[in-house]
Amino acid sequence: MAEGGAGRCDALIIGAGHNGLVCAAYLAAAGLKVTVLERRAVVGGAAVTEEFHPGFRNSVASYTVSLLNPKVIRDLDLPGHGLKVVERRLSNFLPTADGRYIVTGGGRTHAEVAKFSTRDAARLADYGERLEAIADVLRDLVLTTPPNALEGSWREALPELVRAARLGGRVRKLDMEQRRELLALFSMSAGDYLDNFFESDPIKAVYGFDGIVGNYASPYTPGSAYVLLHHVFGEVNGKRGAWGHAIGGMGAITQAMARAAVARGVDIRVDTPVREVLVEGDRAVGVVTESGETLRAAAVISNLNPRLLYTKMFAPQALPPQFRDHMSHYRCGSGTFRMNVALKELPDFTCLPGKSVADHHTAGIILAPTLRYMERAYFDAREHGWSRAPIVELVIPSTLDDSLAPAGRHVASLFCQHVAPTLPNGESWDTHRETVADLMIDTVNAYAPNFKAAVLGRQIMSPLDLERTFGLVNGDIMHGVLSLDQLFSARPMLGFGNYRGPLTGLYMCGAGTHPGGGVTGAPGHNAAHEIIGDFRRGRVRRVA
């Protein structure tokens, strides 16, 4: 469609990340004519599978699945479009500093925790139940548009009051103890929360890791308990809290989404970066691409990090100055360094020897033995630019999926925390990426001494590489820090928490909106719901 603006569409989506694709599929299912414009040659955003070394493919950015919403899977019939997700045999494997280890999942958590503390093992059930009760609240809210903070007439305020009342109703279902838990999880640090339950380091480290994943903070930073919660509301094939692997990698998810969207009539154009959103008066009316093509649409929907959208895609006078100023301070930077490695053989861990595929090789392997270690890593990174004793999660998807590497070989994802989103003293990540990559390999090698020699090829993504490749501002994997001031009704900004931008016809559908980052499909789903409502109410009119 749409050469030089000749064919207008109802909805134009900037970015074919998974949320852009989900949004597109829902809009098209509602009968709208939808075009998606993607900057890269491949759809999927941070959920893609690519060949990073000859013969070796991997999920090059996001690498493990759990949060993908079951309703989105059903509505888009993702299994019918080729998606198959398998569970890991174990959830996590964590070598300890004294040469022992703990594994969780696969029915082994209780016995494994008891190796370190029978008291902690006895408290596991209580911990799980309390967390689940609050995770349930989050699950209920994930596919809900947050009440929007509005100034204006009662007509506009009324629907928001109804939403707020619904939210209040959901919280009222919790008993007083659970409400206290809710408050704790939304405000406390993951470390303090876990210290209240457990005494032994290994289980606190396994659970606490979720509090600093994609969160450039100490596990003792207030608010990190929410990040922990954010990582447990998912499920794999109906099993709550589990993490799994999409056969073919994360790209299999977004390829299935793209097929679902195309089957509904969506036009997806890759290699089409958008340069600017076109504004007439107080309306967004289309976009101009980097090649100078103009495309017009009734609704312009952004899948981009909101800070990227509002600071780079508008003429300065097109947005209210206060709004623009606020968005220029929207906090981004998850402290993430990501590597993919092609392996000659599996890591042979000193604490659990063996080079043949064993259960622990299928787990999320956490190399960070204690919460204190994680805290030190954060402060070191703040001071030095990266932690010299870093946190690495190693995931080896080829142990569950033989489509990724040649027979007998393997691919591994190294998901590394903490590195500074931007380096001190104005230094560039391009200067230090190889040094830090060596450090990450050495860190794994300290636990599995055959690792370094097994590496046949590696792909490095510093925060700057993540920004350049995927458009992730400061390399932020979540499209903005998951802190209270940037969550729920305040994501990305109070007054704009309902997927609408500050101009008529302008919407947001990416991870910078509720419920935030992760491959959930939820922002895309919720945005589509709001946009379809606006078309039905005539707030935006079909042009196609």
Ligand SMILES: Cc1cc2nc3c(=O)[nH]c(=O)nc-3n(C[C@H](O)[C@H](O)[C@H](O)COP(=O)(O)OP(=O)(O)OC[C@H]3O[C@@H](n4cnc5c(N)ncnc54)[C@H](O)[C@@H]3O)c2cc1C
């Ligand atoms: C290294 C890393 C590891 C992660 N690990 C996990 C994980 O294991 N599990 C999990 O659930 N989540 C993980 N995440 C988080 C998750 O991948 C993201 O939060 C999620 O993919 C965001 O999806 P999105 O569709 O909102 O945006 P994105 O995936 O960022 O998509 C935005 C799209 O917009 C495109 N774009 C940018 N600028 C333009 C332009 N000017 N014109 C046109 N298109 C443009 C981009 O190319 C991209 O395709 C990880 C992320 C990263 C980066």
